[in-house]
Amino acid sequence: MAANPMNQFNVYRIGPEIKLGNVDISFTNASLFMVISTIAILIVLNLGAKKKSLIPDKLQLLAELSYSFVSKMISDTAGTKAKPYFSFIFSLFMFVLFCNMFGMIPYSFTVTSHIIVTFVLAAFIFIGVTIIGFIKHGLGYLKLFVPSGVPMVLLPLIVIIEIISYLSRPISLSVRLFANMMAGHTMMKVFGGFVVSLGIVGGWLPLSFSVALTGLEILVAFLQAYVFAILTCIYLNDALNLHH
């Protein structure tokens, strides 16, 4: 019988149990794939950055294209003021992208399919952006909740809606990534289970669907990393250039 499609999201300890005081910080399969993604990013980009030829080879082109891709994304959405945050957004984009892509390998683990991981990232971004906003504009940052050109009657309602939407940013940001990754991987597992349970006679339909789904999931893996990074840029833009 087909395995439970949610089993792929199980986190289990690899190696000994590590305890810091009362807290369990053991090395798990999730940690393993975070480390693998990080090392893969560093290796690829380091190899790409090492050669300084005028006409780049494939790895150099990869590194430079991702650099200019993220750089263009930031300057398009947040302007030149966001330049100091380039490294962070680049790291964020690459980390999410590689975690998503490593999750596409069969029997691997998808780090970003866990709400706690995406939520920590999103919460960090949310808090960081809020701090930047208050540092740049002082209490004037609160004007973000008061859109211009709204009738006085509607203003209290609008302000409440704006505040709720602002506070829900970390949740929407984290749930979007987590839900996309989880749903996609669950779907693939379910269809894989159909292939097994229908056997050689009827398994072809879910198998072909599975193949198509793999392509779709690779697209989603890239797209969600992009969306995560570009939403970060948009939030950063709100904090840097206050023009609501």
Place this chain on the structure above:
Amino acid sequence: MLKKIIIKFLFSFVLITKVQSAENGGMPQLNPEFWISQIVWLVITFGALYIILSKIILPKISDNLESRRSQILENIEIAEKQREESEDKIKEFDKIILNSKLEAKNLFNEARQKILDDIDKKRSELETNLEEEIEIAEKEIQNLNKSSAENIKKIATETSSGLIKQLIGEEINKENISSIVNDLTNNSKENRKNV
């Protein structure tokens, strides 16, 4: 057959959901057992990634891009300079060609003038020579004319005296004969003129 497959298809889905709900209560994501561990490792890996990227790798890539851009700009500048130089050279070249054309024209004109002068000189020389020769020839003709008239008269006198001697057997005074010949020749000249 198709119906069977579809039924099996739907049935298997029901079966899977049943199995799943039987095995555990829900998503492993909501099990907080390893949350702290995940957070800690996320902070470690992402922090390391951020620090290494921002301090070591990204500056290198940015340097690469910058140096390429400046290299390309430099190359464009050099190319622009060379283009200007070549344009100047082309202008110079055109000038040289124009000058040499003018020179050639001058040379040609000079040579032509020289040849024309030469031809004129030679022609005039030839003409004077010809005139001289014509003069000489005319003189000779005149002389010949004169002398031939005398000779003819002489011959006519001698032959007529000879003829008379043969016919009559007597000598006649030569002066008479010559005067007759003179008359005759004058007559014949007048006749010719009349004709």
